[in-house]
Amino acid sequence: xxxxxxxxxxxxxxRAARRLLSPSQHxxxxxxxxxxxxxxxxxxxxxSPAAGGGLWEFCSVRRFTGDSSPAxxxxxxxxLAGGELELDFPGxxxxxxxxxxxxxxxxxxxxxxxxVLDDDGRTVSGSKFQEVSKEMALKMYSEMVTLxxxxxxxxxxxxQGRISFYLxxxxxxxxxxxxxxxxxxxxxxxxxxxxxxVLLWRGFTLQEFANQxxxxxxxxxxxxxxxxxxxxxxxxxxxxxxxIATQLPHAVGAAYSLKMDKxxxxxxxxxxxxxxxxxxxxxxxxxxxVMEAPVIFFCRNNGWAISTPTAEQFRSDGAVVRGQAxxxxxxxxDGNDALAVYSAVHIAREMAITEGRPILVEALTYRVGHHxxxxxxxxxxxxxxxxxxxxxxxxxxxxxxxxxxxxWWSDSDESELRNSVRQELLQAIQVAERMPKxxxxxxFTDVYDEIPSNxxxxxxxxxxxxxKHPADYPADVRV
Amino acid sequence: MMCSIQITKGLLDKYGxxxxxxxxxxxAGFTGIAVGAAYQGLRPVxxxxxxxxxxQAIDHIINSAAKSNYMSAGQISVPxxxxxxxxxxxxxxxxxxQCYAAWYAHVPGLKVLAPYSAEDARGLxxxxxxxxxxxxxxxxxxxxxxxFPISAEVLDSSFxxxxxxxxxxxxxKDITITAYSKMVGxxxxxxxxxxxxxxxxxxxxxxxxxxxxxxxxxxSVRKTNRLVTLEEGFPQHGVxxxxxxxxxxxxxxxxxxxxxxxxxxDVPMPYAANLxxxxxxxxxDIVRAAKRACYRAAPMAATx
Numbered sequence: 195x196x197x198x199x200x201x202x203x204x205x206x207x208x209r210a211a212r213r214l215l216s217p218s219q220h221x222x223x224x225x226x227x228x229x230x231x232x233x234x235x236x237x238x239x240x241x242s243p244a245a246g247g248g249l250w251e252f253c254s255v256r257r258f259t260g261d262s263s264p265a266x267x268x269x270x271x272x273x274l275a276g277g278e279l280e281l282d283f284p285g286x287x288x289x290x291x292x293x294x295x296x297x298x299x300x301x302x303x304x305x306x307x308x309x310v311l312d313d314d315g316r317t318v319s320g321s322k323f324q325e326v327s328k329e330m331a332l333k334m335y336s337e338m339v340t341l342x343x344x345x346x347x348x349x350x351x352x353x354q355g356r357i358s359f360y361l362x363x364x365x366x367x368x369x370x371x372x373x374x375x376x377x378x379x380x381x382x383x384x385x386x387x388x389x390x391x392v393l394l395w396r397g398f399t400l401q402e403f404a405n406q407x408x409x410x411x412x413x414x415x416x417x418x419x420x421x422x423x424x425x426x427x428x429x430x431x432x433x434x435x436x437x438i439a440t441q442l443p444h445a446v447g448a449a450y451s452l453k454m455d456k457x458x459x460x461x462x463x464x465x466x467x468x469x470x471x472x473x474x475x476x477x478x479x480x481x482x483x484v485m486e487a488p489v490i491f492f493c494r495n496n497g498w499a500i501s502t503p504t505a506e507q508f509r510s511d512g513a514v515v516r517g518q519a520x521x522x523x524x525x526x527x528d529g530n531d532a533l534a535v536y537s538a539v540h541i542a543r544e545m546a547i548t549e550g551r552p553i554l555v556e557a558l559t560y561r562v563g564h565h566x567x568x569x570x571x572x573x574x575x576x577x578x579x580x581x582x583x584x585x586x587x588x589x590x591x592x593x594x595x596x597x598x599x600x601x602w603w604s605d606s607d608e609s610e611l612r613n614s615v616r617q618e619l620l621q622a623i624q625v626a627e628r629m630p631k632x633x634x635x636x637x638f639t640d641v642y643d644e645i646p647s648n649x650x651x652x653x654x655x656x657x658x659x660x661x662k663h664p665a666d667y668p669a670d671v672r673v
Numbered sequence: 674m675m676c677s678i679q680i681t682k683g684l685l686d687k688y689g690x691x692x693x694x695x696x697x698x699x700x701a702g703f704t705g706i707a708v709g710a711a712y713q714g715l716r717p718v719x720x721x722x723x724x725x726x727x728x729q730a731i732d733h734i735i736n737s738a739a740k741s742n743y744m745s746a747g748q749i750s751v752p753x754x755x756x757x758x759x760x761x762x763x764x765x766x767x768x769x770x771q772c773y774a775a776w777y778a779h780v781p782g783l784k785v786l787a788p789y790s791a792e793d794a795r796g797l798x799x800x801x802x803x804x805x806x807x808x809x810x811x812x813x814x815x816x817x818x819x820x821f822p823i824s825a826e827v828l829d830s831s832f833x834x835x836x837x838x839x840x841x842x843x844x845x846k847d848i849t850i851t852a853y854s855k856m857v858g859x860x861x862x863x864x865x866x867x868x869x870x871x872x873x874x875x876x877x878x879x880x881x882x883x884x885x886x887x888x889x890x891x892x893s894v895r896k897t898n899r900l901v902t903l904e905e906g907f908p909q910h911g912v913x914x915x916x917x918x919x920x921x922x923x924x925x926x927x928x929x930x931x932x933x934x935x936x937x938x939d940v941p942m943p944y945a946a947n948l949x950x951x952x953x954x955x956x957x958d959i960v961r962a963a964k965r966a967c968y969r970a971a972p973m974a975a976t977x
Contacts, residue, residue: 435741437737440733440736442705443701443703443706443709444709446709447707447708447712448713450710451713476699477703481696481702481703485706640743640745640746642782642806
């Protein structure tokens with residue numbers, strides 16, 4: 195387990211052990227406490243007879259619809275049994291108990307993490323996953339490599355002052371590409387900002403990425419946004435928006451509209467561990483469950499929200515445990531395992547569409563790069579922690595081992611791919627840099643559907659000013 | 674989506690539970706969801722119990738709705754309407770009484786409407802829903818209970834009013850009074866009183882705060898040469914300030930007197946009935962201001 199994961203969970207274990215094993219030290223001079231810590235009874239597991247062919251085990255959680263089926267009878271140790279000691283309450287019958295049992299703040303064990311490939315890129319024995327064809331597998335691999343190279347080169351371009359800002363997805367290439375591969379083009383994507391790989395998968399070209407970063411006249415955003423705020427109507431990828439987690443309720447609304455139109459598609463929205471603290475996270479998950487909206491909530495738990503580690507972000511066991519609080523099915527997956535991410539999103543999508551329900555997917559991963567070009571993460575986290583995840587836990591090399599192990603990829607393929615992507619990128623940057631910026635008219639369009647009279651007036655005044663003082667106006671921006 | 678005042682009565686039966694939704698209580702949540710649905714091509718109408726609670730959703734109104742068309746260069750349009758009661762009611766205190774016209778009219782990308790009469794409400798709401806841009810529709814709780822005469826034309830199902838056009842509610846030649854929402858009624862009462870004293874006041878019902886019908890306002894001031902701006906909201910950076918500036922920019926030489934501004938008191942709305950009465954403009958305040966602009970008032974002591 196990764197150093198930072200081990201630290202957090204061992205802290206929990208130590209604290210729990212202290213409380214459970216030495217109560218006398220805490221309550222030396224008090225009467226024995228009238229309550230005890232109640233361990234949540236294990237939920238019976240049943241293999242679903244329906245979809246997936248036994249690919250996943252469905253944790254049988256009751257849906258409290260208020261029907262008359264009795265709640266699970268209290269066990270003997272509580273001293274009560276039988277139907278007459280129940281409360282008929284909206285949502286279903288509730289059994290009474292004579293002792294105060296506080297649900298513990300955390301389970302004894304953390305929620306398990308689904309993985310398919312081990313660290314050496316071999317499928318774990320007994321693992322169940324969605325098979326991929328050789329063609330799909332290779333496309334996934336080459337897009338992961340492309341994303342990695344794109345990030346490296348654009349980051350360097352920012353450092354050279356050629357673009358004003360950039361942020362990388364280093365360490366999260368499997369999340370980006372594998373989740374995108376499991377979706378259909380009709381599924382609506384509402385990203386946060388660390389998911390350009392989804393756009394890459396869908397066919398956004400390196401030139402189109404470069405145009406947006408340079409804000410030139412070919413940018414679909416007409417130079418209105420900072421770099422990495424990509425968007426494409428054609429590819430069903432909503433323009434990146436800076437405020438954190440606002441895309442979550444948007445995704446529920448988009449999903450609801452898909453449901454109303456009876457489309458065979460879902461919405462998916464991505465967010466980080468930090469995003470789960472926003473009010474919008476709570477509102478969106480609750481709403482999605484109540485409205486039964488077909489949306490996948492994909493949490494990239496990468497350990498850091500700029501400089502805030504997860505230990506200071508929440509006290510719950512990550513994001514996955516929160517799903518049940520909203521009545522939502524959830525799963526935790528190894529975010530650096532491309533096949534695990536692919537399988538989980540594939541099944542989540544099926545559930546969301548056929549059952550009309552939201553699903554929460556938490557992918558455990560690590561943000562290898564700095565938060566953005568405005569950040570130096572060595573100031574708040576140890577360099578060896580970054581190095582460990584960058585090398586030993588790299589999702590690309592792990593997946594590469596699996597692909598090569600199948601005889602589908604060779605070292606020469608690798609160098610050929612990396613060279614050609616690099617060349618294409620450098621070319622795209624050169625072209626984008628030389629492209630003129632958007633013309634002056636575009637300053638005033640799109641505020642409203644039609645340009646209002648006050649903006650026409652302002653444009654006229656601006657053009658007059660430029661005519662009078664041409665030397666004060668940049669020569670390379672078209673009027 | 675939540676209403677204790679029964680404006681949406683009957684809509685559930687008419688349109689069904691897929692289109693008329695009761696939601697969990699989170700303004701940020703249901704506004705965000707509605708914006709997401711608008712991104713996808715639906716035309717949602719979001720109801721705030723009062724616009725005071727829209728503060729909990731203001732990020733979605735401004736950053737997710739108002740700016741999206743511009744920031745996405747036309748790829749994401751947001752044909753959404755935010756409606757609900759705005760401004761003071763009666764005895765509901767500070768957190769239920771603020772007027773948000775100036776707040777929302779400040780933002781490029783939003784349209785802001787304020788109906789006064791039943792005809793305004795029907796015609797403007799229809800236009801708001803049909804408009805491809807996000808519209809903030811500021812109603813008034815006390816006006817819900819008031820009756821207005823309407824023509825058969827208004828009752829026709831295709832009736833709508835254009836956005837950005839004010840209405841001259843009463844023609845006059847001595848002074849222009851601009852107002853919106855409940856204050857239009859007060860201005861009309863003041864105009865009646867003024868007419869008995871020989872001052873003919875022209876009352877403009879703005880109807881649209883953004884875009885403001887600058888042409889109508891300036892044409893009226895060029896005719897009357899005097900202006901009183903009237904609003905219920907707080908004075909600083911209010912709607913009246915913008916109207917005054919528009920007149921200074923376009924019709925300065927036509928003014929025969931300084932522009933008078935009538936607004937609510939610059940305090941959070943008090944609850945006690947006597948204090949509340951003093952915190953909002955009353956008809957006699959309007960009459961006095963009109964007289965000052967006509968140089969017919971006793972000289973006032975300079976205020977600090």
